[in-house]
Amino acid sequence: MSRLVDWLDSRTGVRSLVHEVLFERIPGGARWRYVWGSTLTFCFAVQVITGIVLWMAYSPSATTAWESVYYIQHEMTGGWLLRGLHHFTAQAMHVLLVLHLLQVVIDGAYKAPREVNYWFGVVLMLLTLGLGLTGYLLPWDQKGYGATKVATALMGLVPGVGPSLQKLVVGGTEYGNHTLTRFFALHAGLLPALMVGAVAAHVALFRRHGITARQPLRRPEGRFWPDQVLMDGVACLAVLAAVLYLTLRHHGAELHAPADATQPFNAARPEWYFLFLFEFLKLEVLTSWFGHHGELVGAIIVPGAVLGLLAAMPVLGNWRLGHRFNIGFLVVLLLGSLGLTFRSLQSDATNAGYQAAVRGATEASARAVALIKANGGIPPAGAASLLRNDPATAGPRLFAQHCASCHRYDGHDGQGTVAAELPSAPDLKGFGSRSWLAGLLEPSKVTNHAYYGGTKFKDGKMVKYVVGKLPKRHASNPGALEAMIAAVSAEAALPAQRDQDAADAALLEKGRSHVRETFGCTDCHAFRKPDDEASAPDLTGWGSREWVVGVIADPTHVRFYGSRNDRMPSFVKDGRLTDVEAGLLADWIRGDTDAKAVVQRAARR
Numbered sequence: 001m002s003r004l005v006d007w008l009d010s011r012t013g014v015r016s017l018v019h020e021v022l023f024e025r026i027p028g029g030a031r032w033r034y035v036w037g038s039t040l041t042f043c044f045a046v047q048v049i050t051g052i053v054l055w056m057a058y059s060p061s062a063t064t065a066w067e068s069v070y071y072i073q074h075e076m077t078g079g080w081l082l083r084g085l086h087h088f089t090a091q092a093m094h095v096l097l098v099l100h101l102l103q104v105v106i107d108g109a110y111k112a113p114r115e116v117n118y119w120f121g122v123v124l125m126l127l128t129l130g131l132g133l134t135g136y137l138l139p140w141d142q143k144g145y146g147a148t149k150v151a152t153a154l155m156g157l158v159p160g161v162g163p164s165l166q167k168l169v170v171g172g173t174e175y176g177n178h179t180l181t182r183f184f185a186l187h188a189g190l191l192p193a194l195m196v197g198a199v200a201a202h203v204a205l206f207r208r209h210g211i212t213a214r215q216p217l218r219r220p221e222g223r224f225w226p227d228q229v230l231m232d233g234v235a236c237l238a239v240l241a242a243v244l245y246l247t248l249r250h251h252g253a254e255l256h257a258p259a260d261a262t263q264p265f266n267a268a269r270p271e272w273y274f275l276f277l278f279e280f281l282k283l284e285v286l287t288s289w290f291g292h293h294g295e296l297v298g299a300i301i302v303p304g305a306v307l308g309l310l311a312a313m314p315v316l317g318n319w320r321l322g323h324r325f326n327i328g329f330l331v332v333l334l335l336g337s338l339g340l341t342f343r344s345l346q347s348d349a350t351n352a353g354y355q356a357a358v359r360g361a362t363e364a365s366a367r368a369v370a371l372i373k374a375n376g377g378i379p380p381a382g383a384a385s386l387l388r389n390d391p392a393t394a395g396p397r398l399f400a401q402h403c404a405s406c407h408r409y410d411g412h413d414g415q416g417t418v419a420a421e422l423p424s425a426p427d428l429k430g431f432g433s434r435s436w437l438a439g440l441l442e443p444s445k446v447t448n449h450a451y452y453g454g455t456k457f458k459d460g461k462m463v464k465y466v467v468g469k470l471p472k473r474h475a476s477n478p479g480a481l482e483a484m485i486a487a488v489s490a491e492a493a494l495p496a497q498r499d500q501d502a503a504d505a506a507l508l509e510k511g512r513s514h515v516r517e518t519f520g521c522t523d524c525h526a527f528r529k530p531d532d533e534a535s536a537p538d539l540t541g542w543g544s545r546e547w548v549v550g551v552i553a554d555p556t557h558v559r560f561y562g563s564r565n566d567r568m569p570s571f572v573k574d575g576r577l578t579d580v581e582a583g584l585l586a587d588w589i590r591g592d593t594d595a596k597a598v599v600q601r602a603a604r605r
Contacts, residue, residue: 030227033107035235036100037206042236043093044199046243047131050086051188058138060184062177063382065140066258070383073255074369084247090132091246092239094273097125098334105313105326115314117205120198122310127195132271134187140180142361145259146268148183149175150278154299175261257364258384263397267357269348276337277303279344306333356416364393367595374595389580389602395588398581402571403428406454409589424454425568428589432492432543437485443467456566461524462536473519480514484521487511492543495592515539537561548586552577580605 057076059068072079101121104110110118137148156166171178247253270278280286280302286294309316309329316322348354364387371386372378379385387393399407399414410429412418427450430436439445446466452458474481487508490501501508512528515521524536538559541547550557553572556565571577577585587593587601 030231032231032235033103034228035232036096036103038232039235039239040093040096040100041199041203043089043096043239044195046085046089046240047093048192050082050089051192053082054086055188060138060181062140062180062259065138065180066255067378067383069139069141069255070369070372070378073252080252081247084250084252085243087253088243088246089239090135091271091273092243093128094132096239097128101125102330102334105330108317108323110314110326111317111323112314114205114209117202117209118314119311120202120205122307124195124198124202126307127191127198129273131187131191131195132273134183134191136271137180137183138187139255140259141256142259142263142265142364143254143256143268145175145261146265147270148179150268151270151274154295157296157299159296159300255365256361257368257387257393258382260384260387265357265361267354267361269344272341275344276340279340279347353417356412360396360415367392370595371599375599386599386602389584389605390593390598391584391587392593392598394581394584395593398577398585399428399588402576403585406567408450422449422454424449425566426451426455430591431548431589432489432494433497434485434489437489441466441470441481441485443471470519477514477518480510480518483507483511484514484519485511487515488521488539488542491539491541492547492590493545494543494590495594495597543590545583545586545590545592548589549579549582552582552585553579 054072057068057072057079059065069083073083074080104118104121133148133151136144138144152166152169155169156162158165167173169179169182171182269275277299281295281298283298286298290297313326317326319325367390368383368387371390372383375386396409396414399409400417404413404419406423406425408419408423408427408429411427426440440451443466445451446463447453447458452460452463457463470481486501486504488511489497490504490508490511493501515527521527521539522531522534524534525531525539526534527539529540537551538547551560551568554570555561555568556563556570561568569576572579572582583601587598
């Protein structure tokens with residue numbers, strides 16, 4: 001072994017190199033405050049290693065990016081672990097950068113003759129932020145897609161070249177393949193190459209000038225080996241332990257639903273290390289002081305000025321009070337950033353719309369996984385096509401867009417937002433079920449706003465019947481009302497009641513006779529046979545998928561409300577919804593959202 005080492009040393013001078021690296025002088029001895037640079041180098045090495053392995057399974061295009069990340073996260077052996085290490089190590093780097101910058105400035109290690117090395121450190125900080133920004137888009141999920149649109153829109157504010165710069169980065173006017181491939185080229189190619197060069201220059205300059213120790217020295221001079229190496233190793237292990245803990249706790253990094261440019265994403269936010277800037281742009285003082293230029297000032301001018309001050313620190317540090325000013329500026333900047341970040345988190349925590357959007361995003365993520373498993377894999381059209389044909393995903397959105405101006409769904413708009421005004425049409429949560437129908441036939445409920453209270457039918461024949469005749473007939477025929485409700489509700493064939501309806505076959509048969517004989521429902525409604533004299537909606541198939549789709553398509557049809565229709569638009573007939581969208585909305589209202597059933601229906605279309 002020694003002969004091999006001798007041979008290598010004669011060709012490379014490895015012994016002198018190792019000696020120079022390990023036995024570097026450390027004025028004042030090894031210190032824990034010196035570990036930050038080594039932990040950052042360690043994190044960057046982890047990023048490079050995990051990034052290369054992830055690259056082997058990643059496919060950067062708008063139709064394959066999310067799908068390949070899904071494969072990494074859910075199917076590739078250890079893929080979730082790799083993603084988690086890559087993701088959370090990137091988070092750790094931003095924290096370590098701040099700590100390293102504070103240590104350098106407090107120790108005065110930015111002053112002459114170390115100015116150039118300090119500037120390389122600032123460049124490394126910007127490159128790290130750039131890596132975080134470009135990596136955010138690569139999963140091509142709704143969260144990264146929405147946040148990237150917000151970030152790139154800020155480029156358009158740069159005076160003169162802004163629109164051209166934004167178009168260059170996006171790859172045109174639309175976000176798509178060119179956007180993704182450019183961000184991937186930056187994230188996996190250009191920025192890492194610049195990072196390697198900057199790290200090499202930073203380390204070389206550091207070796208040239210050595211460690212700057214705080215004066216006065218309290219301990220004798222030490223060497224890098226073994227004390228500082230041990231401290232650096234312990235610090236790197238601590239960082240790795242924290243990253244592993246977060247990775248195991250979250251089972252890798254989160255993956256939202258695949259990006260869909262046709263759908264808004266109201267939960268779009270930048271990563272936490274950009275939240276302070278996001279919140280800063282929302283400050284009213286920018287608008288009150290600078291008017292319509294407030295966004296330009298907040299997004300471009302102020303950050304540019306802060307960056308300029310950071311770069312000027314070595315110059316300012318030459319003044320008598322300059323060093324204290326630099327420390328004070330960093331402390332104020334850090335506290336301000338933390339305050340704005342905390343304010344942003346608090347604002348989101350109390351924002352009902354944002355919280356509803358987050359819940360929807362979480363549900364959509366889980367739903368995408370369930371649909372893929374039910375489908376036996378991702379279809380050629382991509383994972384987003386599964387969600388577009390999924391009532392659990394599309395239903396709440398369609399309801400909020402087209403129905404929530406009159407109806408409610410369990411008191412909200414289908415997506416969790418509760419309106420202040422009362423609804424003017426029935427609440428459709430549980431529509432078709434026995435409990436929903438029982439509420440409609442309850443004299444104390446039929447006229448409240450969950451049913452007919454906001455409609456023109458509140459003074460109609462149905463309400464008068466429920467309030468007047470129905471209680472008397474119910475009292476003289478115990479059990480008949482329950483049987484009748486079960487029979488009519490069974491027409492809906494709701495998945496949630498399928499087993500109960502099958503078990504109550506005898507009760508349903510009795511209930512059908514009560515519909516006609518005991519309660520006289522067929523005086524107005526048709527039920528299980530044609531009736532040209534019927535003046536109210538057909539109870540045959542009431543609440544079924546075909547019945548609900550029919551009402552959505554054209555409530556003025558003679559089978560439903562005819563000329564007595566109360567303001568409800570003919571959504572399909574008027575072209576507001578397609579037949580497929582009406583079906584998705586009907587399936588969601590009816591609770592027919594089993595993943596396997598959804599996939600089978602989509603395959604039959």
